[in-house]
Amino acid sequence: MNLTGGQMVCESLIREGVDVIFGLPGGAILPLYQTLPEYPQLRHILVRHEQGAAHAADGYARVTGRPGVAWATSGPGATNLVTGIASAQMDSVPMVVITGQVSRAAIGSDAFQETDTTGITLPITKHNYLIMDPAEIPQAIHEAFHIANSGRPGPVLVDIPKDVFQEKGVFEYPNKIDLPGYKPTLGGHASQIKKAAKLISESQRPVILAGHGIIFSEAYDELKELAEKAQIPVITTLLGISSFPDDHLLCVGMPGMHGMAYASLAIEEADLLIALGMRFDDRITGKRSAFALGSRKIHIDIDPSEIGKNIPVDVPIVGDLKSVLTKLNKHIEPATHVGWLQRIEDLKSKHPSMNIRDTDKLLPQYIIQQLSEATDGNAYVVTGVGQHQMWAAQHYVYKEPRSFVTSGGSGAMGYEVPGAMGVQVGKPDKVVWSVAGDGGFQMTMAELATMVENNIPVKFAIINNNYLGMVRQWQEFFYQKNYVATSYTHNPDFVKLAEAFGMLGIRVTDKTQVRSAIEKAMDYDGPALIDFVVEEEENVFPMIPAGQTIHDLIEEPAPEKAMRQ
Amino acid sequence: MNMNKISTRTISALVQDKPGVLNRVSSMFRRRGFNIASLAVGHSEMPNLSRMTFVVEGGDQVVEQVTKHLHKLIDVIKVSDISEDNVVSRELALIRVKSNVQNRSEIMQVVDIFRANIVDVAPESLIIEVTGDGNKIESLQDLLKGFGILEVMRTGTIAMNRGLESRQDNDNSRRQTASWGEASSV
Numbered sequence: 001m002n003l004t005g006g007q008m009v010c011e012s013l014i015r016e017g018v019d020v021i022f023g024l025p026g027g028a029i030l031p032l033y034q035t036l037p038e039y040p041q042l043r044h045i046l047v048r049h050e051q052g053a054a055h056a057a058d059g060y061a062r063v064t065g066r067p068g069v070a071w072a073t074s075g076p077g078a079t080n081l082v083t084g085i086a087s088a089q090m091d092s093v094p095m096v097v098i099t100g101q102v103s104r105a106a107i108g109s110d111a112f113q114e115t116d117t118t119g120i121t122l123p124i125t126k127h128n129y130l131i132m133d134p135a136e137i138p139q140a141i142h143e144a145f146h147i148a149n150s151g152r153p154g155p156v157l158v159d160i161p162k163d164v165f166q167e168k169g170v171f172e173y174p175n176k177i178d179l180p181g182y183k184p185t186l187g188g189h190a191s192q193i194k195k196a197a198k199l200i201s202e203s204q205r206p207v208i209l210a211g212h213g214i215i216f217s218e219a220y221d222e223l224k225e226l227a228e229k230a231q232i233p234v235i236t237t238l239l240g241i242s243s244f245p246d247d248h249l250l251c252v253g254m255p256g257m258h259g260m261a262y263a264s265l266a267i268e269e270a271d272l273l274i275a276l277g278m279r280f281d282d283r284i285t286g287k288r289s290a291f292a293l294g295s296r297k298i299h300i301d302i303d304p305s306e307i308g309k310n311i312p313v314d315v316p317i318v319g320d321l322k323s324v325l326t327k328l329n330k331h332i333e334p335a336t337h338v339g340w341l342q343r344i345e346d347l348k349s350k351h352p353s354m355n356i357r358d359t360d361k362l363l364p365q366y367i368i369q370q371l372s373e374a375t376d377g378n379a380y381v382v383t384g385v386g387q388h389q390m391w392a393a394q395h396y397v398y399k400e401p402r403s404f405v406t407s408g409g410s411g412a413m414g415y416e417v418p419g420a421m422g423v424q425v426g427k428p429d430k431v432v433w434s435v436a437g438d439g440g441f442q443m444t445m446a447e448l449a450t451m452v453e454n455n456i457p458v459k460f461a462i463i464n465n466n467y468l469g470m471v472r473q474w475q476e477f478f479y480q481k482n483y484v485a486t487s488y489t490h491n492p493d494f495v496k497l498a499e500a501f502g503m504l505g506i507r508v509t510d511k512t513q514v515r516s517a518i519e520k521a522m523d524y525d526g527p528a529l530i531d532f533v534v535e536e537e538e539n540v541f542p543m544i545p546a547g548q549t550i551h552d553l554i555e556e557p558a559p560e561k562a563m564r565q
Numbered sequence: 566m567n568m569n570k571i572s573t574r575t576i577s578a579l580v581q582d583k584p585g586v587l588n589r590v591s592s593m594f595r596r597r598g599f600n601i602a603s604l605a606v607g608h609s610e611m612p613n614l615s616r617m618t619f620v621v622e623g624g625d626q627v628v629e630q631v632t633k634h635l636h637k638l639i640d641v642i643k644v645s646d647i648s649e650d651n652v653v654s655r656e657l658a659l660i661r662v663k664s665n666v667q668n669r670s671e672i673m674q675v676v677d678i679f680r681a682n683i684v685d686v687a688p689e690s691l692i693i694e695v696t697g698d699g700n701k702i703e704s705l706q707d708l709l710k711g712f713g714i715l716e717v718m719r720t721g722t723i724a725m726n727r728g729l730e731s732r733q734d735n736d737n738s739r740r741q742t743a744s745w746g747e748a749s750s751v
Contacts, residue, residue, distance in 0.1 A: 118585065119588070122585075122588065122589060122592055123592055123593075123596050126639075127639040130584075130585075147639060179639060180581075180642045181580075181581065181638070181639050181640055181641050181642040181643075182639045303637070304633050304636065304637075305630065305633035305634050305636070305637050307633075308626065308629060308630075309630060
C-alpha cells in the first residue's frame, strides 16, 4: 500500500486500537491533520492549549489502561506538551505523543517554530524517535505503543518532520517487535519469591505498601488475596489509592508527609515491609536514613533500577506484580496477626487523623466527605496539586480501582482540568469529579471550552481559599507566616466564568448548601462547576515536614511546635 | 559491607549504533549525578552495534544504579560490570613534551622504559605515544613533568576480558544481579 506519511500515522494508530486523540494543529503537523477526515474512526478532540492535550491523554490512560494519544505541532506546540509528558513520565503513565517537526532540510537551521523536541523530551520520556523517512513510521509507532505500555509504562514521543508527513512510501504494518535492548523481566525469580514467602511467614508485624504498580498490573485480586490470607494490613501510597478498597477492614490508608498518622506509625513499628510497585518516594520516607529502621524489606517492582535506589532491600524481586503475586500467594500460609491488627486499631483510635472538627465553617475536608457520601465512593476523582489534593486523598472513600487520578510525582498544578477531561472521555458512563484548587484551576481552565464544545460532563469542585494554599501553609509553618506571593486578592467570579463558558455554575459559601449543590451539579446534563468558598487558612494535617521523620509528626494545629524547625 | 566505599569501576555497554545514543547515555549520567572518569566509544565486532567503556567513580550502590539505569535505556543492549574480572584494560595517550637537542636522549630513555614511542620530533618539542592502564600513563606523565609537558590527550579506558570464552563469560553482571533480582532491562 502506497501512502503518505500522514496517512501512515493514522493507519498505524488505528491498528494500535486508538479511538481518541487530543491535539491542536499548527504548520508542521498540518499535513497529518489534512488526512484526518479520511479516518472517521479516529476521534480528535481539539484542545485550547497543548498542555491540556498531554494531561488529557494522561488521564485517559490512567483510567482505561490504554496508552493515551496527544499530538501537537513543532516548536511551541511541542514545548507546551512538556509539562504533561514530564508528569506522565514521573507517574509511569503510558502515552504516545506525536509532534510535527520542521522539514528535514530545515532541521538544525533554527527555522520558524523549530525546537529540538527529541532533545528536550529525552530525559522525560521512556523513549523517543525522530523519523527521517516515511517508511520508518509504522515500525516506530508500533514500537512506541509497545514500549509505552509494557514493562514500567511511560510516555514515548515520535517527532515527524512536515515533509515526512507529505512524502509517500510503502505502508507495511510490522507484526513483531525487534528491540534487543528492551526485554522487561516479568515472571519474578522463583527462589526470591520463596525467600519473600519465608520472610512473610516469619514476620509478626508485616505491612503491605501498595503503589501505582498494582493498578498498572491490575493485580487487585492478587493483592487482596495476599492481604486476606496472611491478614496483613495494607497501606496505599498516593498513587496506590484505589488499588485496595478504602472500606476494607485491612486498609490502613496513606502514609507519609500528609498521610494518616497511624499509617506512618504502622510502618515505623512494622517488622516487615512488603513494598509492591512503589518507589519509596521522599514524600513517603521523609529522612531516608531514619525510615522504617526496625523492619526488613521485600520490594517487588518491574523496574530493577527502583530496587535499592532509595532504601536498602532484603528481598528484591523484579517482575510484573500480577504474575509475581500469583506465585507468591501459593507459598503464603494463612496467618492471623491478631496482636498486630489490634495494635493498628489502637493507633487508629489514639491518632484519629481523619476526624473533621465540628464547626459551622465551610471546611474543605467536609466538602470531600460529602462528595464521597453523595457519590457512594463510586465517582472518579481527579485532582490538582496542593491542599485540596491531600484532602481528596484523605477524605474520599475510594472503592473502585483507578478511581483516584492525580499528578503525584511531578506535582503538576493544573492537571485537574484537562486530566479530568481525559478521564471522562475514557470513562464516558462514569461520574467524574474534578477536585480543583483555585490556583491550579486557573492554570488550565481554558479546557472548559473544550468540554462544553464536546459535551464532556465533568463536575468541578473548586476548593477556593483565595490562596495557593499549600505554599501558604508552608509559609505559615516554616517561614513565620510571611505570606509572600500566595494570596489571590482578586480571583475571578468562578460562577460567572462557568456561565461564560456555557456551563452550570454554583457558589457555595455555607456548610448547609454543600450536599444540595453536589446533587444539583450531578443532575445537570453537561459540565458543571461549584465554587466552594472555604476557610482561607485551613491547614492539611497530619504533616511530617520535608526531610524529617515520624517523630517530627505534626498531628493538629500547633504551629509553635512546627516552627521550631 | 561498606556500600559507600569510593572506588573506580569499569563498565562496558553494547549499544545500538543510532543517532543520539551517546546523548541518551551521557544525559542519563548527568541527570542522575553519576561521575564518569572516562568514556570511550567505538564500533564493535557486530554491524550496527557499538561498545562503550565507562570508568565510573562511586561505591557499590552507585555502580549498581549506573548499571541498572544503563539497562533501562532502550538502545542499550547489554551492560557488564567488568571491574572484578580478569580484564585487559588499556588507554592511549599522546603527550607533547618540551625537548631540545641536549635532553632528547634522556627523554628517549624514559620512553624506552615505558615501552612508549616517539611519534613526532620538532626542534623544540616531541610527541610521545603511550598505551597502558591509567597508572602507567600517569607515572610516565610524572616523569616527563621535569622536561615540561605542553599538551596531554588521553582516549579514556577500553577494557576486555582475558581468555577465549571472554564474550560469553563476561556476563558477570548477570551473576551479580542475582543478588538484586535477575534484572535485565525495563
